[in-house]
Amino acid sequence: MSSEEIFDLIIVGGGAAGLTAGIYSSRAHLSTLILNEGAIGGQMVLTDEIANYPGVEKTNGYLLASIMKNQAKQFGCKIKSNLKIQAYYLEEKIKRVVLEDGREFRSRSVILSPGGRPRPLQIPGEEQYKGSGISYCATCDGEFFTGKELIVVGGGNSALEEAVALTTYAKKVTIVHQFDHFQAFQHAVNQAKMNPKIEFIMESELRSFHGNSVLQEVSMEHLPSGLITTKKIDGVFIFAGYIPNTADLEKTIALNQRKEIIVDSDMKTNIPGVFAAGDCIAKKYRQVTTAVADGTIASLSAVEHLRS
Amino acid sequence: MKMLHTNVHEIETAAELEKLITENDNVMVCLGRMGPMCIPVYDVMEELEEEREDVKFAVMSFDSPEAGIIRNHEACRGFMGLPFTMYYKKGKVVHATSSIQNMQQVTSILDAQFSVSNVENA
Numbered sequence: 001m002s003s004e005e006i007f008d009l010i011i012v013g014g015g016a017a018g019l020t021a022g023i024y025s026s027r028a029h030l031s032t033l034i035l036n037e038g039a040i041g042g043q044m045v046l047t048d049e050i051a052n053y054p055g056v057e058k059t060n061g062y063l064l065a066s067i068m069k070n071q072a073k074q075f076g077c078k079i080k081s082n083l084k085i086q087a088y089y090l091e092e093k094i095k096r097v098v099l100e101d102g103r104e105f106r107s108r109s110v111i112l113s114p115g116g117r118p119r120p121l122q123i124p125g126e127e128q129y130k131g132s133g134i135s136y137c138a139t140c141d142g143e144f145f146t147g148k149e150l151i152v153v154g155g156g157n158s159a160l161e162e163a164v165a166l167t168t169y170a171k172k173v174t175i176v177h178q179f180d181h182f183q184a185f186q187h188a189v190n191q192a193k194m195n196p197k198i199e200f201i202m203e204s205e206l207r208s209f210h211g212n213s214v215l216q217e218v219s220m221e222h223l224p225s226g227l228i229t230t231k232k233i234d235g236v237f238i239f240a241g242y243i244p245n246t247a248d249l250e251k252t253i254a255l256n257q258r259k260e261i262i263v264d265s266d267m268k269t270n271i272p273g274v275f276a277a278g279d280c281i282a283k284k285y286r287q288v289t290t291a292v293a294d295g296t297i298a299s300l301s302a303v304e305h306l307r308s
Numbered sequence: 309m310k311m312l313h314t315n316v317h318e319i320e321t322a323a324e325l326e327k328l329i330t331e332n333d334n335v336m337v338c339l340g341r342m343g344p345m346c347i348p349v350y351d352v353m354e355e356l357e358e359e360r361e362d363v364k365f366a367v368m369s370f371d372s373p374e375a376g377i378i379r380n381h382e383a384c385r386g387f388m389g390l391p392f393t394m395y396y397k398k399g400k401v402v403h404a405t406s407s408i409q410n411m412q413q414v415t416s417i418l419d420a421q422f423s424v425s426n427v428e429n430a
Contacts, residue, residue, distance in 0.1 A: 038410070039351035045344060062313070062347055082355045082411040131389030131407030140343040141407075144388040214386045235388065 006106045007033045009302050010097055013113035013245075014081055015042020016288045017278025019068035020295030021111045021302075026075035028303045033105060034072070035097060036081035037245070041065025042115040043279060044288055053288055064288070088252050090274050109302045112253070112261060112269070113278040113295065114245035116286075121153065121238060125209030133215020133235050138162040141237075142169045148234035151176055151218065153206060159239035160188040166237065167197040174199045174231075176206060176220060209236070244280040256282045267298035275301055311369035312342060314350040316357065319368045322377040329396040332364040334422040336414075339368045339378045340391030345408040349391055352411045356418070363422055395421050 009025050011018045014036030025032045039045060044061040051058050073079065084100040090110060098104045118136050120126060126134060135141040142165065150170045152163040155177035161184075163173050175192065180202050182189050192198050203223045210217040210230075219230045246259050254262045254270040260282040267275045277294035279286050310318050319325050319337065329335045338353060340346030353365045368375050370390060378384065381401065384392050389407030395417060396402065402421045405413075 039348035041347075045347050060342070061344075062342055066313075082352050084412070131405065132386050133388060135345075135389050135407065137343060137345050137390075140341070140345045140390045141388060214388070 005031070006094060006108065007031045008107065008306055009033070009109050009111065009299075010035060010095065010105055010107040011111045011113060012085065012097065013037075013042065013115050013278065013280070014040040014069070014079060015113060015115045015278055016044050016065075016068065016291035017115070017295035017298070018042070018111070018113040019065070019072050020292045021113065021277060021299040022072035022077040022079070023068065023075060024296055024299035025302060026072060026077035028299075030303060030306065032072075032077045033107070034077060034079045034081075035083060035085065035099075035105065036079065037084060037114070038082065038117075040069050040079065040081050043117075043242070044291075050288060061288075085248060088249060090252055090271050093273070095273065109273040109305055110275070111267075111295075111298045111302060112249065112274065112276040112280060113291075113298070114249075114280050116242035116244045116279040118238070119240045119243045121206060121240060123206060123208050125211075125215075129209050129211060129215040129236075132213065133211060133233075134209065135235065135237050136239070138165045138237055141235075142166050145170050145235045147171050149232075150174070151206070151231070151233050151236045152239065153177075153236065154239035154241065155179060155182040155184060156239065156241055157184045157188050160184045160192045162237060162239055163198055164188075164191050164195055167195055170197065170235075172197055172199065174201055176201045176204050178205050178223065179203065206236070242279070242286075246280055258282070265297075266301040267294060268301060273302075273305055275305075311372065312340070312350070312367050314347075314354065314367055316350055316353045316365050316367045319366045320372065320374065322374045325366075325368065325377060328364060328366060329399045333398055334363045334418075335366065335394075335396040336363055336418070337366045337368060337378065337394045337396070338391045339370050339375055339394070341370050343390060345389065346391040349393060349409055349414070352409070352414050355411070356414065360418060363418060397421060 008030035009032045011034045014034050022034050044065050086100045087098040089096040095110045146169045149172045152175045204220050207219045261276040263276050263281050275298040277298040278291040357365050383401045383404035387406035393405045
């Protein structure tokens, strides 16, 4: 089942980078289609408060994403979301993106902006106890654990900041981290260390979750010794970083060791007519503003490519 | 007062919910907030609303006092993650989930609980 239309540009991903690219390309009169696997807005909608987006004093990720989506649509950009992409055929002049349901979309150029997603632990019991003791959002679910004992997994800024936030509800929070030091900024580490409700288990990883209808216990491994222990627990919050959504692109496009897409300063990939933008590319800083910049550059490069 | 900024119909009272599940065979109701685990589920519902005419979709604010009808439902016992999503068939709860669900997960529940063959066999 193939769409008759050949778009000028297909954008894969509807986060800040993809929506910005959609705004620019549609405004430049390119027929543009955004194919988005999750909810429109990507990681942006996971942010409760955005106070550093220039020109907007304070907003939340959902509102900002909604405005970007409406802007793109107003310029004529088509958006299809909550779908699953099965395959990419990007080498030919006419590029093809095939969905799991058999639909196929074609275009003269492609911008890849599939973003990233929270890294799951992928250990036994994780899916079973999601929502019944395992959570990925302290703001959403913290109050369900009032007076309870929690584990927070991770060592980055999110993990430490959310651990501190969870002490508002929990009687005790134990941070479990795989290394002997944290990756978070020093001020976040200090905040956590100063909090009397927070304890630390370093150089350890969770191995499995156990319980009945709700989570009751975890098993964890002390990495240097290999010793496995169990711990009674009411809830586990997982903030183990993000991974780029590039698994389906591995055989198609040049990625670095961290599975991020390699681009040049014009957001060009190793394939002519294929560009990339946002959290999926190899870069140091990941912010809404940097994604917006990437999307702008990728879109202008696509316009230039199509007109050359 | 409406609390959820989504395009899915928002129920504000327990009476409205009762009416919805009484007047419609298949109903999916998502009880949540405007948070990162809830918004993706509303997005899935908005998308499905166009293709699943056999199902009525609605959202309700978790913080509304009227939402106790779902929060305190037996099917939600042990739930510790937003949103709480309820599936009603002919007025009865046939399935409930806690926390974020993707399109595939929601679709498979709709198919399992509300499919035509399911109705014929009921």
